[in-house]
Amino acid sequence: MQTLKNLIETQFPGLPTKLVVSGNELTLECKSEHYFNLVKALKETKELGFDQVTDLCGVDYSTYKNQEWQGPRFAVVIHLLSVTHNWRLRVRTFASNDDFPIVDSIYPLFNGVNWYEREAFDLFGILFNNHPDLRRILTxxxxxxxxxxxDFPISGDMEMRYDSAQSRVIYQPVSIEPREITPRIVREEQYGG
Known part of the structure; x- marks a missing residue:
């Protein structure tokens, strides 16, 4: 890991990045405006050779470790793998605008991130600039x-179901009545005695 850390520090001396070692993992943080070019360099630099994205996810840091988070709210985190050099790297970038989180898509570099970026958009609302087909994937x-x-409400007031009479999906108010569940307690007079 130290070899990789030293190599990254020498490859990107002028780029404002931050390397963090935690739990035997190396995380490279960068600003969102440098994200695409940094990932491209990590892929194309022969000494680094990161040729696979094994994961990409969105993160909402509005609260972190049960405390208010100081800094940008939304991040995109990717995990890179170099098969040639047998090392891994996590890259994290924060969207600069909490109200309209947007990060450049790395789909042109790794087309396997298509569904990962769609999932981050669908579940977190993070937009990926230059993604060819950014639409919902799970909802x-x-x-x-x-x-x-x-901050998404835990329970909603609308539900979706398929109506066979109309042959389509319809939305309607939630039809489940809330109920109080009280556990039944069984006591026997001579139990255990």
């Missing part, structure tokens, strides 16, 4: 909101 196209955001 319904008419779904309002992004369910993995920490």
């Amino acid at each position: 319904d196209y008419g779904f309002v909101g992004h369910p993995f955001r920490k």
Whole structure:
């Protein structure tokens, strides 16, 4: 890991990045405006040779470790793998605008991130600039909101179901009545005695 850390520090001396070693993992943080070019350099630099993205996800840092987070709210985190050199690297970038989080898509570099970026958009509302087909992937196209955001309401008031009479999906108010569940307690007079 130290070899990789030293190599990254020498490859990007002028780029404002931050290397963090935690739990035997190396994380490279960069500003969102440098994200695409940094990932491109990590892929194309022969000495680094990161040729696979094994994961990409969105993160909502509005609260972190049960405390208010100081800094940008939304991040995109990718995990890179170099098969040639047998090392891994995590890259994290924060969207600069919390109200309209947007990060450049790395789809032109790794087309396997297509569905990962769509998932981060669908669940966190993070937009990926230059993504060829950014649309919802896990929720319904008419779904309002992004369910993995920490401020998303836990229970809603609308439900979706297929209506066979109309041959389509319809939305209607939630039909489940809330109920109080009280556990039954069984006591026997001579139990255990």
